[in-house]
Amino acid sequence: MTHAVxxxxxxxxxxxxxxxxxxxxxxxxxxxxxxxxxxGFGKVQVVTVTGTGREIRQRRIELSQLHATDTTETGAKRRTGYALETA
Structure with missing residues (x-):
């Protein structure tokens, strides 16, 4: 499943x-x-967001680590990467 980052x-x-x-x-x-x-082909710049909303640790990660949902196409739960929380 591909989504727009x-x-x-x-x-x-x-x-x-x-x-x-x-x-x-x-x-x-x-x-x-x-x-x-x-x-940086295939990567995107991200920051870590703390519990208070502070943005820290700026870095690049692979686009393949970002997913639209926390399940795979077969319905199994993903164990790695990141799931979209807020569009």
């Missing part, structure tokens, strides 16, 4: 929250680089 979207971590106290959330802050041959 846009700046401002918030995703939540699908993995075990250990060693963190609350689930990890990230926010997309840059446009995805989808043009072959450009630096």
């Amino acid at each position: 846009q700046p401002g979207q918030i995703y939540r971590s699908l993995g075990d929250p250990y060693p963190y106290r609350e689930p990890r959330r990230i926010k997309v802050v840059g446009k995805p680089v989808t043009t072959p041959g450009l630096y």
Whole structure:
């Protein structure tokens, strides 16, 4: 399932929250680089969002880690990556 990744979207971590106290959330802050041959191809700039809403730890992650839902096409729960929380 492919979905459009846009700046401002918030995703939540699908993995075990250990060693963190609350689930990890990230926010997309840059446009995805989808043009072959450009630096960062297939990646997007994100920041970690804390429980208070503070944005920390800016970095690039693979677009393949961002999912529209927390289930696969077959209905199984995903165990890795990030699921869309807020469009």
